[in-house]
Amino acid sequence: MTVNNNLTWHDTVVTKEMRQKRNQHKSAVLFFTGLSGSGKSTLANDVSRKLHELNVQSYVLDGDNIRQGLNKDLGFKEEDRKENIRRIGEVSKLLVDSGQFAITAFISPYQSDRQVVRELLLKDEFIEVYVKCPLNECELRDPKGLYKKARSGEIPHFTGVSSPYEEPVNPELIIDTYNETRERCAEIVLSYLVDHQLITT
Amino acid sequence: MTVNNNLTWHDTVVTKEMRQKRNQHKSAVLFFTGLSGSGKSTLANDVSRKLHELNVQSYVLDGDNIRQGLNKDLGFKEEDRKENIRRIGEVSKLLVDSGQFAITAFISPYQSDRQVVRELLLKDEFIEVYVKCPLNECELRDPKGLYKKARSGEIPHFTGVSSPYEEPVNPELIIDTYNETRERCAEIVLSYLVDHQLITT
Numbered sequence: 001m002t003v004n005n006n007l008t009w010h011d012t013v014v015t016k017e018m019r020q021k022r023n024q025h026k027s028a029v030l031f032f033t034g035l036s037g038s039g040k041s042t043l044a045n046d047v048s049r050k051l052h053e054l055n056v057q058s059y060v061l062d063g064d065n066i067r068q069g070l071n072k073d074l075g076f077k078e079e080d081r082k083e084n085i086r087r088i089g090e091v092s093k094l095l096v097d098s099g100q101f102a103i104t105a106f107i108s109p110y111q112s113d114r115q116v117v118r119e120l121l122l123k124d125e126f127i128e129v130y131v132k133c134p135l136n137e138c139e140l141r142d143p144k145g146l147y148k149k150a151r152s153g154e155i156p157h158f159t160g161v162s163s164p165y166e167e168p169v170n171p172e173l174i175i176d177t178y179n180e181t182r183e184r185c186a187e188i189v190l191s192y193l194v195d196h197q198l199i200t201t
Numbered sequence: 202m203t204v205n206n207n208l209t210w211h212d213t214v215v216t217k218e219m220r221q222k223r224n225q226h227k228s229a230v231l232f233f234t235g236l237s238g239s240g241k242s243t244l245a246n247d248v249s250r251k252l253h254e255l256n257v258q259s260y261v262l263d264g265d266n267i268r269q270g271l272n273k274d275l276g277f278k279e280e281d282r283k284e285n286i287r288r289i290g291e292v293s294k295l296l297v298d299s300g301q302f303a304i305t306a307f308i309s310p311y312q313s314d315r316q317v318v319r320e321l322l323l324k325d326e327f328i329e330v331y332v333k334c335p336l337n338e339c340e341l342r343d344p345k346g347l348y349k350k351a352r353s354g355e356i357p358h359f360t361g362v363s364s365p366y367e368e369p370v371n372p373e374l375i376i377d378t379y380n381e382t383r384e385r386c387a388e389i390v391l392s393y394l395v396d397h398q399l400i401t402t
Contacts, residue, residue: 013246013261014253022256045214052215055223057258059299060214069321070291073284083274090271091292098260098301120270 019099025056026198027099029092029121030189033108033168034131035160036146037138039177039185040105043131046186048103056199058101061088066106076157082113089117096125101198109165124196129189130171133178135160220300226257227399228300230293230322231390234309234369235332236361237347238339240378240386241306244332247387249304257400259302262289267307277358283314290318297326302399310366325397330390331372334379336361 020026032040044060051058071087074080085108092102108114118126139147150158157163173192175185193199221227233241245261252259272288275281286309293303309315319327340348351359358364374393376386394400
């Protein structure tokens with residue numbers, strides 16, 4: 001690694017644009033927000049599977065791979081929830097830079113936290129998807145029994161029960177998982193990506 | 202998103218193995234460790250560029266994209282340096298899960314911190330690369346003028362000057378950037394990946 005060597009060596013690094021060109025698709029964050037039980041993780045995985053079938057690189061960030069790993073030092077008090085979303089935003093940005101779609105599935109109840117993530121990214125790289133479902137339906141589904149625990153007081157500060165959920169003000173997409181079929185929900189997301197020329201089919 | 206729909210829907214998620222099959226290469230962490238000025242970032246970017254030319258997905262994590270982003274809340278005291286490396290390990294694990302090679306370029310002076318990252322990953326997924334260069338040569342190169350500041354006391358706890366560097370005990374690779382050319386250094390890393398059937402050329 002001599003100086004002479006350095007002089008004749010190209011110091012280019014692999015850029016996001018180079019990766020996107022190789023992959024033949026753009027990269028962006030699909031930021032799913034909504035109540036517990038609204039269908040975020042299901043939809044995230046459905047979209048990721050459909051993208052995989054189209055040979056599009058994507059990766060789902062959710063409680064399973066974030067709360068047990070990167071954010072295992074964080075609890076559920078307000079500053080920890082803020083930091084949780086901030087780190088998810090930063091990791092999403094790295095994934096986008098690496099040429100992938102980052103698909104995040106977290107409640108992320110506060111507009112200000114979602115705004116922090118939006119501001120980390122370029123305009124076309126942040127797609128806020130409000131996964132909309134009435135609270136009583138979410139509570140009826142209660143896939144993990146969390147609403148039951150929240151109502152009994154076993155879980156404090158539970159979004160929708162004892163802690164607020166701030167609806168997105170101007171989300172790029174609203175997915176109504178109460179009225180639409182599961183298949184249709186995923187199709188709407190895919191159509192958005194095609195319409196905005198982020199992927200081709 | 203009705204119950205009937207759920208019954209007829211395949212709940213498989215996209216796995217690391219599915220991504221590796223699509224990409225036609227494995228995924229792993231190339232964890233570069235060594236003194237400041239030893240050539241970690243240069244080598245990381247050289248390897249990443251060569252991998253890109255082979256159509257292999259990789260992503261470099263270094264001070265530029267981590268210290269300004271995910272880890273911008275961390276300083277340089279010992280517990281912060283530990284947390285810095287822990288988070289880098291967790292993000293690397295996510296990148297590996299997403300089917301990419303994570304290439305990390307941080308001093309990471311402590312054996313115990315490197316061991317924490319090693320234990321996050323499967324046996325064949327963690328490749329510790331000791332980027333070896335004598336301290337006096339690193340200090341001569343001093344690309345960012347950091348040794349000068351460390352010697353004058355402007356930077357406290359600087360690895361190699363006022364803070365220890367623990368050499369890797371059993372690294373998978375040692376790259377001698379003092380005696381080998383820059384081109385050769387990158388080739389040795391690529392050869393390792395081919396020999397261990399992580400990539401094909």
